[in-house]
Amino acid sequence: MLTMTQLSQSDVEDWFESHKEVFADIFLKKADMTIVNKWLLIHGYSPISEQTSYHPKRGSLSTDNSTPSSPNDKNDVFFDSRHHRTNSKKYLRQDFAKSKRKNIFRTCEPTMCSAEATTESRRNSLKEMRMFRSLPPNSINMLSILIQSRVRLPRYPSKDIDMKKDLRMNNEREFFLEIVKDISNDLDLRSLSQKIVANISVLVDGDAGSIFVVEGRGTAKPSLVSKLFDLHSGTHILPTSMEDGSITVPWGKGIIGHVAETGETVSLTDASQDARYNDEVDRITGYRTDTLLCMPIRNADDEVVAVAQVINKIGAPEGFSKDDEKLLGTYLTFCGIAIHNAQIFEAYSKEYERNKALLEVVHDLFEEQTSVDNVILKIMQRAQSLLKCERCSVLLRDGSSETTFKKVFDLAYPLKNGQTCQSSDSMSNYQLGNKIAELVLVTGETINIADTHQDSRFDPNCDGESGFHTRSILCKPIRNRDNQTIGVAQVMNRIDGHPFDEHDDQLFEAFTIFCGLGINNCLLYEEIAVASAKQMVALEVLSYHGTVSAEEVVKLKSRKNADTSNWKLDTFNFNDFSLTSDDMMFAAVTIFKDLGFKRTFRIDSEVLYRWILTVRKNYRNVAYHNWRHAFNVCQFMFAALKKSGVRRHLSDKESLALVVACLCHDLDHRGTNNAFQQKTSSALAQLYGTKATLEHHHFNHAVMILNSEGHNIFGNFNSEEYSEVINLLKEAILSTDLSRHIQVRDKFFAMVDSGMKNWDDRESRDILRSILMTTCDVAAITKPWEIQRKVADLVMTEFFDQGDKERNELKIQPQACMDREKQDELPKLQLSWIDGICLPLYKALSNLDTSFKPLFDGVLMNRSCWEVLDAERLAKDAAMHTEV
Structure with missing residues (x-):
């Protein structure tokens, strides 16, 4: 027979394998909690906490479930929120069965008689069943806020009730300290x-x-x-x-x-x-x-x-x-x-949940802005869930009446048979009965009724008709951005049976505000959608009426063999009034061909003809800023590029942008200036702001024409080239604003005075293009006197028309240059214009390039003519003063 020292571990394991009853008996007698927990961990189970104890009378482990104490306890919702259980029937039966087996709170005394034991068992079962029934649907973790913020409070482990009884018997002082600690945290x-x-x-x-x-x-x-x-x-x-x-x-x-x-x-x-x-x-x-x-x-x-x-x-x-x-x-x-x-x-937990719900409402508002019905439904669902009420309704006011509603939304809880929110355009489908909603609509005041059947404003027959028992009502007005009452929201019957309190009132007030915002946002969205649709229609109409017919294009193409040599298009002394409107269109085509743009940029002939015809059609019939002025500016730019040396400083793309900008720089001009747009708060001023209002409009109109089908003369550019030429076009048109010219001309004058010859850097070329646009825009001041005087009269006609509008419509005194009553001061005003803007500009140009010297001479000649007229005016005024 082997002694114990001769036995190996495998021999002992084999013996225990064949004598399992002995092994189990030894384990039950000798194993402590440490060994048990090791076995549980090795086999994938959670270790047993200290408050878990074995009850010999029950033959099972018993744990005080009310006081989870370790992170491994599956009932501890604080340490691990993943172990939350639903209140489904399946889990409810399981939990109740477990609790019945555990019998946490008390055990039957051995001396209890049979009848007493039956009563005690009935008491325990009913109590534990009610305890598990009391878990609310979708219950929130009691420390949800702390869990959300990752804060962990220490929790004192609660001892089993039997252990507490033993402790009270042995050490009453320690027991009292124990039960105080038990509730401390x-x-x-x-x-x-x-x-x-x-x-x-x-x-x-x-x-x-x-x-x-x-x-x-x-x-x-x-x-x-x-x-x-x-x-x-x-x-x-x-x-x-x-x-x-x-x-x-x-x-x-x-x-x-x-x-x-x-x-x-x-x-x-x-x-x-x-x-x-x-x-x-x-x-x-x-x-x-x-x-x-x-x-x-x-x-x-x-x-x-x-x-x-x-x-x-x-x-x-x-x-x-x-x-x-x-x-x-x-x-x-x-x-x-x-x-x-x-x-x-x-x-604070309730407040946290309320704030969270309100943030979700805000999210819903921004997520859904296309449907009033959807916005109201989402807000009603949030309100009903957070206020825990049986019914929620929103009634929208009829704009034609002070006391009636045009649409009703009604949401009942719980929803049955897949029922959703009921909405109706007819009040017959929603029996108000008590007229409380109408009263709130009229007075704009909140009504909170704790017991409807004790309030004279409520009609008890309403419940009989609807089958809904109304106990309490909280009703509030819904207001829009102008603080006008546009509807009423009401909630009925808190699920817990209590009346709506002050917190409910404040929370529901927030929901009504959000409801008003949601309705207002949806209405604004609808207005924007309608406005967008109107804009699309308007653009379609403009596109149809603003573009030209195929017959006009054919007519222009038929003049391709016309003789333009006598028109002197490439000279500075071109007569601005020598060509007809049709001649000017063909001349514009000639300019594109002569400068090589048509060949270099592969511009389709039919697209070019259609674009020029459409540009002409989009100039209004005003005295000066019309198609003739646009062509004259383009002709002068053509002459500058041909006769001077500035083109060597510019790329072909920049030259193209300048010529296109000249033809488009006053598109859709209304015969009034930027100041007038601001004074009248016109649609243009509201759209483009107060700086270079008209110039921005001219550019956008030019882009609109380019984007019209069959009009894109830049159609063969790649995306990078197209973006570049559009930016050049924008800068060129915006530079015709005289306020911008004043900002850049000092830099230009300084460059010329310094004898600068290299204009290849970007900033220098930007300034040069801007100066060239202004040079061509005001070039009429350089023309022979007969032409200059005629142009001045046209300009003053526009100015006087604007001055008449300011005096008659705006009731303000117009500036002297626009005051028809001061038209005899025209020579004086022209002299100021020449001395302030024109002479410095053309002098600097003549210093830059001698080809511009005739322009400076033309300005001086015209100045002398205006000076004579001004002297005659002064003599006439002096004679009149002498007679008086």
């Missing part, structure tokens, strides 16, 4: 209530206990609510109290209500003999209440925040003693602090 009212009930029952040897928390403090109807169902007595239970697992006791009713109202302690040796006693619960559970101790729980401000009750003192038919009252009162002082903290935390 628990911020969930339900869990805290479970602990307090268990602790006070052990503390004073009570067979059962309950706790009711005060809700609605400061309101007209405060009440007491039990966060879990437990045996209690002496209460008047509201009919709907037990629907969600909680019990509501009216203020001042029954023993519990009396204690809450008066703050007195009630101790009874025979509860059934007290007039305040109500045996409703005893009849439901089959449990008899004999002795009873009911005490208030106060906060630091000495306000009653809850009521605790212990019933049937074990082993003492005479009831609870004065020592019990003193001991319980001492412990309830700590409970008051814990409940107060939990209530504060619960209030």
Whole structure:
């Protein structure tokens, strides 16, 4: 026979394998918690926490589920939110079955008779079933805020109730410290209530206990609510109290209500003999209440925040003693602090959820702006979910009436058979009955009715017709951005049976504001959509009427052999009035060909003809800023590029942009200047702002023509080249604004005075192109006197027309140059124009390139002519003054 020292580990394992009963017996006798936890970890299970104990009477492990203490506890929603369970029937049955097996709160005494055991089992089953029923749908983690922010509060591990009983028997001081620690860091009212009930029952040897928390403090109807169902007595239970697992006791009713109202302690040796006693619960559970101790729980401000009750003192038919009252009162002082903290935390948790819901509403508003119906439905769903009410309605006002509605949205809870929000354009489908919504619509005031059947404004027949029982109503106006009432929103019947309180009022106020914003945004979107559609139609009309017919293009093409040699297009002394409108169009085509643009940029002939014809058609019939002026500016640019040396400083693309800009620089000119657009707040000023208003419009009009089908003379450019030439075109047209010319001319004058010969850098070329545009735009001042005087008269005609509008329509005094009553001052004004703008410009140009010297001479010659006229004016004024 082998000795123990001769046995190897494998031999021992083989022996235990063949004697499993012995191995199990040794394990049960010798294994401690450390060994058990090691086995659990190796096999993938969670280790057992300290509060878990083995009950020989039950043959099972028992854990106090109300107080999870470790991150590995699956019931600890604080440490691991992934273990949340739904309240589906499947899990409800599983949880109830487990709780029934565990029998957490108490075990049957060995000496209990059969009838007593049956009653006790019935009490336990009913209590535990109600406890699990009380979990609300989609319940929120009690520390959701702390979990969201990753904050972890330390939580004292609660001991099993049997361990507490043993501790009380062995060390009462240590026991009292234990039950104080037990509630010190628990911020969930339900869990805290479970602990307090268990602790006070052990503390004073009570067979059962309950706790009711005060809700609605400061309101007209405060009440007491039990966060879990437990045996209690002496209460008047509201009919709907037990629907969600909680019990509501009216203020001042029954023993519990009396204690809450008066703050007195009630101790009874025979509860059934007290007039305040109500045996409703005893009849439901089959449990008899004999002795009873009911005490208030106060906060630091000495306000009653809850009521605790212990019933049937074990082993003492005479009831609870004065020592019990003193001991319980001492412990309830700590409970008051814990409940107060939990209530504060619960209030902040609700506020957090409310703010979160409001942010989601804001998100919905920005996500959905195309449909009023969808916006209202989303807001109603959020409001109903957060306010926890049975019904939510939105009624939109009929614009033609002060007291009627044109559309109604109604959302009932819970939705049945796939029912969704009902909306109707007919009030016959929605029986208001009480006329409360109409009253809110008319007065614009909020109405909050706690009990509709006690209010004269409510018609009880309304419920009979609709089949809906209305208990309470909160109704508010919906206002638009102008603070006008556009509808009414109302919620009915809080699910918990309470009336709508101040917090509900404030929250619903936010929802009505969001509802108004949502409706307003949708209406604005609809207006924008309509405006966009109108704009598209307008563009289509403009495109049709603003472009030319195929016959006009054929007619222009037929003149391709016309003789243009006598027109002197490439000279500075070209006669601005020598060509007809059709001649000017053909001359423009000639300019494109002569400069090589048509060949270099592969411009299609038909596209070029159509574009030039359309540009002409888009000039208005005004005195000066018309198609003739546009062509004359283009002709002068053509002469400058041909006769001077500036073209060698410019690329072909820049030259093309300058010529196109000359033809387009006054497109759709209205015969009034930028200042007039600002004074009248015209559509152009609103669209383009106050700087270079008309110039921006001219450029955008040019782009519109280029984008019209068959008009893009830049069509053969790649994307980079197209972008470049469009930018050049924009800068060229904007530079015809004289205020911009004033900003760049000093730089140009300085460059010329310094004898600068190299204009190849980008900034220099930008300045040169800008100066060339102004040079060509005001070039009429360089022409022979007959032409110059005629152009000046046309300019003054436009100016005087604008001055007449300012005087007659705007009721303001026009500037001297636009005042028809001061037209004899024209020579003086022309001299100022020449001296301020023209002479410095053409002098600098002649210094830059001698080819421009005739232009400077032409300005001087015209100045002398205006000077003679001004002298005649002064002599005439002097003669008139002498006669007077």
